[in-house]
Amino acid sequence: MKLKIIFLFCFLMANAVFAQLKLQYLTTENLKNPIGIDAERPRFAWQLISDKKNVKQTAYEIQVKNGKKEVWSSGKVNASSSIFNAYQGEKLPSNTLITWQVRAWDNQGQTSEWTSANFQTALNKGDWKAKWISSGFVNDTVNGVVPMFRKSFESKKKIVNATAFVTARGLYEIQLNGKRVGDAFLTPGWTSYNKHLQYQAYDVTSLMTSGKNAIGATLGSGWYRTRLAWLHQQNIYGKETALLFQLELTYSDGSKESVISDNSWKVAESDIRFAEIYDGEVIDALKRTANWASIAFNDTNWKNAVEKNFPTDYLNASINEPIKKHETFKPVKVFKATNGETILDFGQYLVGWITLSAQGKSGDKITLSHFEMMDKFGNPYFANLRSAKAQATYILSGNGKDFFEPRFTFFGFRYVRVEGVDGKINPEDFTAYALYSDMEQTGNFETSNALVNQLQKNIQWGQKGNFLDVPTDCPQRDERLGWTGDAEVFSRTASYNFNANQFFVKWLKDVTADQFPNGAVPHVIPNVLNDGPSQAAGWGDAGIIIPYNVYVAFGDKQVLETQYETMKKSVEYIHKVAKNDLWNTGFQFADWLSYRVDDSKGMIGMKSAITDNYLVAQCFYAYSVQLMINTGKILGKTEDVQTYEKLLGRVKTQFQNEYMTASGKLISETQTAYILALQFDMLPETLRPQALERLVENIKSYNYHLTTGFLGTPFLNPVLSRFGRNDVAYKLLLQDTYPSWLYPIKTHGATTIWERWDSMKPDSTFQDPGMTSFNHYAYGAVGDWMYRNIAGIDTKEFDGAGYKEIIIKPQIGGGLTYAKGSLKTNYGVVASAWKIANGKLTWEVEIPANTTATLTFPTQKISSITENGTKQSVGSDGTMGLGSGKYTFVMEL
Template identity: 55%
Template structure:
């Protein structure tokens, strides 16, 4: 009897434990346990763990924040609220460099309370006076600009409680303490508008220090700051110098503190990194390595004094976004013998990063590794499309034992490498390609029954990974790699599905606002590497400058963060006012614009359907769209005066569009896919003209044999416009088209990333002109937004953004028999998984705790819908071919006959 009673108690306890609400994914300012926060009032977020049944909602929470002495600095008590994102700290002012612990406990609508969950955050250096270190540089620089190294030996005589290293540079750095690399970040401090703000990183280095003798060191590369960068061989955009600023704040067990910072007691020299440039690659001469240079026992008698510089510190900011890290590794797949007799390795994936390899040889042996994305038609190594970028890494052996090499302070975009000077036989197992990108959490997966579409999703993801290197670049391989605003804005919503880009874009948008010109126009690239604060007529292109409004709004939709709208609102408003100022009678038909960049047109077209869209027509559409976003933002922020002002302007802008570009019968003067797409997507037309415009769009697609003809600005919205107005079947035909131009054509030609041009490789295997032909762009990958939002049907409700309110509304088509999509929202994972089998449609849905959703099940006629085997048709509402069912959190299994 006692055994039975004991077993009953154990089972009951287990059931109670399962039923108890739990908390996960605690974030401070969107980051887990950050080490440098410079927000005076940081914000806290968390998720409720799924698995506690259906319809789970948070009804209350309680937060406590304590300092490192366990003193409470904020404890507002229990709050009756379902808010679990962006809870703003309102306690005692937080102190520079101090570490804090925060706890949260929640209650749910089933009477359950969670245990306390715990996370930490550390404040950054909040004032200029917190920086005790001085900027230092090399006393003199050697010819060829080898990477300078800096070091200092020091002693600690007491037990260390904690130590934090704060580091930044003019250039990019790698730091070491006692011979160990500090952190796992690369290309730090990252790319910002350096003349206005420079990031620093903070690292917990407690375990790297020891009692007694220590040494700290850092090496620098020119990077974005002063290196060759921009288009061509421009250099020294932000300055000619290279400099280091570093300090280690040590707290001893007895409570005393000490700062070890860069100053005139440091020494400098050079070592094995003889050359390093982003575009050109690096040269490593292992014979010149100074082994142990960052250890305490190193003899630095031959090193020289550093120069102390008075560079500003009031531009320093804590790193708010995820840093660049090493990610996936790719094995070498095959060795190719080219017609020219070159030795080439294929890694099978176009990626961004570098190659690490092992080699044995004699002292002085020189190995040259070149990088390419594709092979030409004849099978030879192809680098013409790199333009002025060399993308060559050179390695000189020390000799003796086997050596391992990888480049420094550079990166390449490539699938293939050419190897010259390698001693002995090349072995595949000795080579590895390492991908790098900003360490954003992966949030989405999308897969279908069609392998080509799955490869398209793969290519979209790898286009994003390779181009999200601290900023959203246009390409990762040639002499560009710039933060083109147009590319970023068209892809920004798709980017939110693939990865959590909240902090990534928040950081970049702040640089956009800082670099915005006085008249409100926005530079073509951010940071402004072209003019660097000295506008010479650049910027202000429709669809490019609109990044100022579109990206903040997309981030708000995806993450529900009002602060990004509030921070960017002056910039958003300035851009709309700029367009207004450049317009005449609310018609914007002035200035230089890129238009529908890289659109398709047929040279032999004689039937009046050329795909050239008026740049001014496009400009007017984006003028209206940005104005609409400004109105929406003003409503969110409670700015009623601006709502009225810009609502009136919006009506006038649309009327000017119709007066100028639309006939009485609804024909748009540029009779193109892009013209109709933008007019429909941005609601430019009166409602009575929209159905015929949608038909004209669908007919245009059919005239081109179900091919698209759109460029950078039309493509992102094409499938959305077709679906919205009843032509989803046409959108699916476009998606599945595999002849040029189409999304699947590059895949047929072997693409593993998204191309810049629809015809990067021609059907006969020849390559498009090299002047502008990247094989790793992401703009055309914007179709991913439609795949997630329409095909899988995952979206946020307009009145409950950030997926607090969720819509699941899948679209059947394309002969897909199965679609699986998962998306990690701020509240947890959403799943929409549907399949068609045996005349039935089955939809499996997962809704995270603390949210609600409306699930739209495709219904033909009066077909009954069941959930978990029970009918739901009576409780569901019939909406345009769907049965709409309101649900709470949990797992659901819907089914209906087709």
């Protein structure tokens, strides 16, 4: 009996330990243990982990320490908030390692242990001692040599901490004692350099030695002065690249020292003879200087760097994830093109570069030309690169094997033409690296349909290839710009695939920086087109739509607070240029790249689907005003809310007066016209059913093919599902002939999203090479509908944003037998997986702790729903509220 009691006690204790509330995934400003935080009141977040169901946080306590000294304690706060909890203490010192810890209480009577994380503060603006330095070389130009800088110094004490703060007017790469600093590339990234320049911070303690040390740096033109866009503009931000470097040392005795960039640094020409964003890079192994960044190197013959009086008052610590290397690829095929050229196929369209190991005679030249597609005749297709050369050229030393890797350019490609290699190509000598901003992948999605699964992969690869610090339109031709329209239509999908919170917040700072004084937001950000101060619907209102979508997806209220004035100025610009609340002035992209007959003549006998430019503009005017109402309510801007509610009524009335007949027929009988009118509630409620019918009849008239462009496509399936025509939405998704989402996959083996529905036509000829990209994510916005409707994962807005209050409502159809989706939210993983077998549907749901969910069951037979064999009490509308936990429901169809 005694043994039984002991066993029972041990069992209960073990279960108590197992059931203990735990905290994980601690972040500061959305980053894990970051270095270089310049927010005065950094925000803390954590996730609750418990094996119990229905767990909610009831209270928390945060303590912040500088060393052993506590600098702030929140005390016990009775609140459920576990994300974006701001520090409320005195201003933190610069360049200081700060530790914070948190514990939480839940509604199950559990208290977590203290869990800790840390962050290091950035430099205060007055702490910069470093001087901007440039090479001073005559040939250090856009099309010239890349300079390398070095500095030797000696530390006579034991180093306990060393942090390097670095930025450039251009792109930089740093070495310390011959070893590369950090794993980021193309730093400091791309911003509106003359208004907003980020610097990065690196912990380099492990690279330091007590005694002699050496710093090395190379400096490329990058976006700073390379030619940008098709206008061949160079030196947009300045003609001279420059480096700013400050190394802060802390010694064991507590003393400190700074090593800074100044004219004592030495400079010489590197082996990189040319580096440019569009044209590529030239590396000459004959010009290499061995061990130039090491301690022992003699730089007596190097010249002194030149100090420059460039400002530092606009510097900010980097707030987003840097570009890093990710997936690697070896050629899946080496073959001869019809014209005899040697081609490598990497099997996947990626953005990045190729490393090469090669051996040959001194002065031999190998050229890698990157491109997207093979043409119908079996030859490489370069025409759509326009003026971009997209080449990496390597000159061999003749001294054994040389290794080459670009550092200040990038390419969009699946295929590479190889020139200059004697003999048979060895695929092992070539490795392709995918480069993109180091956002955490958060979303996964899969169905029983292989083509839909490939579409999901293509959407994600399109995002990877175009999220290189800035959300670009395409990564290969002489463009690669931050088009606002592309970014806004894709922003919600992007925020499912990856944690894009910081990525967008950083880019939105440039939206504010480049906004014209009259409130108009340029077509591209950073603004390098120098267009007039006007704003196009669906493009400029990215400055309103993206902040709101970031708030909804991540619960980041601060982005709305920060961007509110920018958002307001953008709407006020529209209000000023509109005539009596009718936006029928100025240039408009409208439903960009919608279907036109001459796109692919005779494919299925369809008519063009061109929607009136200003009808589209009026709809987006209403959309922007509605988001301002929503934002005003969230931020407590009561007067603004009232003003915008009145304005919205007038905007919708003007739409009905100008673009709608008395019976509800629109002047443009296109899919996009009816989609936008229904999506934004532009029509009287009584006329919406017939508008839906007109939309469906239009789709049927095209034999269930879409004809929408950039602005209509994102809302096509959501509108159909919202108004009860999920059947039609599924038919459009699963359509696999031109034009459709699956056509590029089934007919041409696409591995990314295309710019046009027929970038490659059914007969394997190409669209207009002046504007045909095979990696252009805008049409991938259908991912949002797939996640929210097929998997069924969504979030409430306002107080429930960021998946605090979750909606899970899968809509079954299209002959799919299973679908599953999961999303890593700031609270933890949300998952929904359903499977049909033997006439029954099994639905597995996961809800993270500290959240609640409203489930809508995908069956009309509510009485058949069971969970673990127990009948469930489900509302007559098929809904049920649930707390955290994992659930498996079974029901009849």
